[in-house]
Amino acid sequence: MNVQPSDSPHLDAPTPPVGCPARHTGATTRLYAAESTADPYGTYSRLRKQYGPVAPVLLEGDVPAWLVLGYRENRRVLDNPGQFSRDSRKWRDWEEGRIEETSPLIPMLGWRPDCLSQDGEPHQRLRGAVTESMETVANRGIRRHVVHFANKQIDAFADTGQADLVLQYAEYLPMLVLTRLFGLPESDGKYLATACAEMMAGGEGAISANERIARVLAELTAHKRAEPGPDFATGLIQHPAALDDDEVQNHLRLVLIAAHATTSNLLARVLQSILSNDSRLSDLVSGQMTITAIVEEAMWNSPPLAVLPGRFANADCELGGQHVRSGDLLILGLAAGNLDPEIRPHTGTAVRGNQAHLAFSSGPHACPGQAVGQAIIETAVEVLIHRLPGLALSGDPGGLTDTASTWETRLDHLPVTFPP
Template structure:
């Protein structure tokens, strides 16, 4: 198979491999779209059908019918993530971009476009920039993140505690991580909700993605200017003052990277953890009694519903073979983290407990593995502990089967978690 193109061998492969088995969300040329209403309705079915047709690596279309390879196999995902010399994160070698087929206004650009940050580079430039990020994240952790989470968690709960009912997505998980991040970044608390909305819209893609990205950059640009004049003990000041000597563009790009990634993944993961706790009463009872800790629940969610379903993206540095497909230099690959975690080759029975096994793909892998795992874990564990302590009798207010989620190319987010509990006064 040659490189993914709308008019080339991709179509031949789709027809030859299908064996008459239709794929939902198919474009006119026979390729499968990872975006749009049909793809959003049932992404797991699409992953399964693609695996059945193509195996561990499948040709797909992203927004704007941009061709890419979706990596479905666990081992193939690991190979791509662990080998930056073969699969670079530098989108400047993306052939469709080089040859002018991707507009600068494409909704893919906020997710895939090159920036002067550690995610967009490999080798020594990556190590230099990543060092600045990890040093400052570790400094924040040392100062104590949990007190900020406790403060904002109680503040969120105070808004609905006396009502005896709430939606734990819209009134808790959707905004809590961003409120914590505003404090860690040195931003005004009032910016939190607007930034959370822009981050969510950017991940959804669509025509507003670029505008929301510009809004985020404007806020962060103003923040960096303020912190140069009045530094403090926050992540922004730490980047500005770091010995790696980041320039202005590098500072802004890393503020954007950490803000968007940390908020979107943590808010989605928090909602999924709450869903698992509330739909499996043994988990809830175990947490309340102290026989189970939150980290075990988080680990289970990381395997079965990771916060990023599909990770953007890698670019082949040379012609090579992956999962039985012939990948061409400059081809775009996107990493199916959910599909890889559920790969029947490594999990023939997805219902079997994976307790204690942290080999999931949810944090990525290799040189670009997420450096903010500890921050996210602290936010989620504290948020769950505060919620269970504050709201006795917490339970779902709707049958578990009626909980719905909305998917985009990159993630699948719960729409709502309606709950009931014994009404409580606001915290003093």
């Protein structure tokens, strides 16, 4: 395999010529349209053949963007905030009034007073508060929370002999764990998970879903100001970086949405991978294969966030054979980059032990909660296999279906049977 497990593999390698750069205004591929979401990987492949590693696309409302498809090009954008900022106030279409505040893109791309929306010193100050507060709660025993909620979820169907591991396990388990880490009541778990799913799906419900999440977190912030506890919200409030209420709420939102959406999606994919192959399940039970290796493979082949929003060009530049103008929006094709034939010519190439995938992004804004997400997934799988010996997929693995949006592709169902 050609990918090197280093911080910036081959960034200076030449890009194959792709002919004349396409005019960005001539984009015709709508990533949100039915034909794109029905087969997102097919769309990525078609765009790569037509344009090369960077392709002009349209987002909801026919908003133009560059979709970065190449692995090396993704790393160049992610690792160089001096060239490609995360601050959406630099987005030309926003500055010039072409993006409505009610656009379904705003929950994913709009500027907020959080570490994701800023670069440089403001980013470092806020990210330090997030990572240190998250480490504190994680060190208090995140696995015991996962075990508690995993057993509680399994108890609800253990005596039936059948279940849907997406709808009855993976879809809600990470959010239930997050409610405990955040200091939220367990009863908020399913409500917030549903709101997260609606926001990630885009469309008309994205704004209202985002507002529902914001209301819950504003109430949590006020409560924890008055009654601190051993939780993530209190950690942000009491951190020496002195976050104000708006900053606290927006970081709670950022971590809640990102952690739940990616972890629930990846957990479903890991379970699909294990149960679609009898030998893999037996190797896992016998100890010949580790859950960590299966998670790593899933992060290469089906990263939970297929497309990462977004970056904004600080100046005119060339990227992947395209002329990118200052203020242009770029969205990062993490799934497409992981399968880039320039660095991974065969999709079946072994990736075990290679952590150079794009699933957690890269650079200064790389996901700060990687360890928490991985702990949730690995513990959730361990508990499930221990509790339900004889677990087996119900039906043909080829019959499993997905639902995709611009940003992610999620498994619809994972039906299983087991001795009651």
